[in-house]
Amino acid sequence: MRFDVLTLFPEMFPGYLGQSLLRRAIDAGLVQVRLHNIRDWAVGPHAAVDDRPFGGGPGMVLKAEPVVEAVEAVQSAQQTPGHLVMLTPQGRRLDQPGVEVLAEKSHLIMLCGRYEGFDERVRKILEPDEISVGDYVLNGGEVGAMVLIDTCVRLVPGVLGDVESSQNDSFSGSNRHRIECSQYTRPRSYRGLEVPEILLSGNHEEIARWRAQESLDRTRRKRADLIEREDEINKNFG
Numbered sequence: 001m002r003f004d005v006l007t008l009f010p011e012m013f014p015g016y017l018g019q020s021l022l023r024r025a026i027d028a029g030l031v032q033v034r035l036h037n038i039r040d041w042a043v044g045p046h047a048a049v050d051d052r053p054f055g056g057g058p059g060m061v062l063k064a065e066p067v068v069e070a071v072e073a074v075q076s077a078q079q080t081p082g083h084l085v086m087l088t089p090q091g092r093r094l095d096q097p098g099v100e101v102l103a104e105k106s107h108l109i110m111l112c113g114r115y116e117g118f119d120e121r122v123r124k125i126l127e128p129d130e131i132s133v134g135d136y137v138l139n140g141g142e143v144g145a146m147v148l149i150d151t152c153v154r155l156v157p158g159v160l161g162d163v164e165s166s167q168n169d170s171f172s173g174s175n176r177h178r179i180e181c182s183q184y185t186r187p188r189s190y191r192g193l194e195v196p197e198i199l200l201s202g203n204h205e206e207i208a209r210w211r212a213q214e215s216l217d218r219t220r221r222k223r224a225d226l227i228e229r230e231d232e233i234n235k236n237f238g
Contacts, residue, residue, distance in 0.1 A: 001031055001032070001106055001153070002106065002107045002108070003032065003034070003110065003149055003152075004034045004036060004074050004082060004107070004109045004110070005033065005034070005035050005036065005110050005142075006067075006109065006110065006111050006112060007035065007036070007038065007112040007141070008038050008049060008140075009114075010035040012142045013035055017033055021159065021160075022150070025156065025159045030158050031156060031159070033149065036074055038062075038066050039066070040070070041066040041067075041070040042063075043065070043066075049062060049066050049067075050062050050063060050115055053116065057116075058116070059116035060115045061115065061116050061119055062114060062118045062122070063119055067119075068121075068125050071084060075109065078107065080106075080107065081107075082107035082108055083102070083105045083107065083108050083129060084126060084127075085102075085128060085129050085130075086110075086118070086122075086123070086126075086129070086130045086131070087110060087112055087131060087133070087145055088130050088131070088141065089132050089135070089136070089137050091129075092130065092131060092132065093131075094131050094134075094147070094148065094151070096176075098131075099148075099152060103152040103155035108148070110141070110149075111141065112141030112142045114139070131148070132144075133147045177219070177226045177227065177229060177230035178215045178226065179222060181210075181211040181212075181214035181215040181218065184196070188200070
C-alpha cells in the first residue's frame with residue numbers, strides 16, 4: 001500500500017516512520033510512504049503558500065495554486081490516480097468501518113492543511129474525500145495523516161504477525177460495537193491482583209465465552225453508546 005503525504009512540514013514524519021511496526025512494514029516492502037512539501041509548488045519571489053483571507057478575519061489561508069498543482073503533480077506521477085484524502089475537521093469522522101474501506105485502496109494521497117485551512121477552490125477543483133479524525137481542532141493535518149496511516153497499515157496483509165490481531169481489535173469484526181476484553185500476561189499474581197482462573201484453564205471454548213462476556217460488560221461500563229448504536233441499527237435493519 002502506498003501513502004503520499006502533502007504537507008508544509010514533512011520534517012514532522014521521519015521519527016514516526018522510523019519506529020516499530022510501520023518501520024518493519026516499510027522495510028519489508030509492504031508499505032510505501034512518500035513525503036511532498038507543498039512549498040515546492042509555490043511561485044513568486046517569496047514562494048508564498050498562504051495569504052490573508054478575502055473579506056478580512058484572523059489568520060492565513062492556504063492558497064489554491066500550490067496545493068492544487070502539488071496534488072496534480074503527485075497524481076500524474078502514477079499510472080493509476082490515488083484516492084485523495086483531505087484531513088479536515090469539516091470531514092466525515094473516521095471510524096473503523098471507514099478505515100477498512102480506505103485500507104482496501106492501494107494508494108492514498110493525504111492532503112494536510114494548516115493555518116485557517118484551504119482556499120475553498122481546492123475542494124471544488126480536487127473534490128477530495130474529506131476526513132476528520134475527531135471532533136476537535138489540531139494545529140494541522142499531519143497528526144491526522146499519521147493516525148490514518150497507522151489505522152490502515154494494521155490491515156495491510158502481512159504487516160501484523162497474527163492476522164487475528166486486527167480482527168479481534170475493538171470496533172473490528174465481531175467486535176464492531178464492542179471494545180476489547182481485558183488482557184493479562186505473566187506474572188499470574190501482581191500486588192494482590194490475580195489473573196482470572198478461566199484464562200489458565202486451557203478450556204478454549206470457555207475462554208472464548210468469557211472473553212465475549214467480558215467485552216460486552218466492559219463496553220456497557222465504558223462505552224454504553226456503542227451498545228445503544230448497535231440496538232438502533234438492529235431495530236432499523238435487523
